Amino acid sequence: MRVLVLGHGKTGKLVADVAAERGHGVHVLDAKENKDAAALTPPFVAGFDVVIDFTAPEAVVQNMRACLATGAKMVIGTTGWYDKLADMRGLAERRSASLLYGTNYSVGVQVMMQVAAQMAKSLKDAGYAFTIEETHHVTKLDSPSGTALSLAEVVEEAAGVAIVPIEAKRVGDAAGTHLLIATSEADRLVLQHDSFSRRGFAEGAVRAAEWLVKQKSGSYDFREVFSKL
Structure with missing residues (x-):
């Protein structure tokens, strides 16, 4: 090829x-x-x-x-x-x-998207609020990352919410970390993907x-x- x-x-x-x-x-x-x-x-x-x-x-x-x-x-x-x-x-x-x-x-990120959809669907009517945190290298031009926006879209559709807030951080040469956080009055559930390299x-x-x-x-x-x- x-x-x-x-x-x-x-x-x-x-x-x-x-x-x-x-x-x-x-x-x-x-x-x-x-x-x-x-x-x-x-x-x-x-x-x-x-x-x-x-x-x-x-x-x-x-x-x-x-x-x-x-x-x-x-x-x-x-x-x-x-x-x-x-x-x-x-x-x-x-x-x-x-x-x-x-x-x-990343295939791992794609699996995370699938798990996120199931997580959001399961917690849809259980009193949880969803947020996303993402961290990338300082030279990354788009903020939030495209991955974070895709993750938010998946959760918004599955949970039936209008907007999932995203916190974007730019630190050093970080390859990429994405967290989906579901918080209720009783507990917090975190789904996380860490990239060790590109x-x-x-x-x-x-x-x-x-x-x-x-x-x-x-x-x-x-x-x-x-x-x-």
Whole structure:
């Protein structure tokens, strides 16, 4: 499989390493080489089986517009752009492209989402209030994290509440911690996921790319397909 990795930050580098370890050919473009998506010409993109984006919110939409317009298959690990999701899904459909997106490519986080939904559903009418706490490295651009927002969405739907408050912290080089806290007058229940490194995200993204290249064109949410990888 020929993989184009967009973004040469800490996670992007790790994605490239994992893809190479799994026997794929890898080419990496950093921000300087791809300013305003200028490098993503149709002939260039056509040289790859799949594109994996771990860039930044201000760059990812331009990258998607350029790649999806060619009918490419894309895995998006960047967050902070979901106000454009409907537009990008529409573009993928019009151009027979493939778009796989997710706020977190860790399989452990996806299992946490499932447990959180069951937890919220079980405590729905038991007098509990839900809150979320998340901690990431100081260079993370979006706050709250996309994962925390997804977790809140899951809990809000399962518990039937309007808003789950999120406290976001940015500390050092923290890889990522998410806590779902349910508090009543009698006790407190905490569901926690700790990332020890970014490798879980990178492995999930590469496995998602391997899955995507075998699928027909369309848009896919990682939450709905991770168990098929």
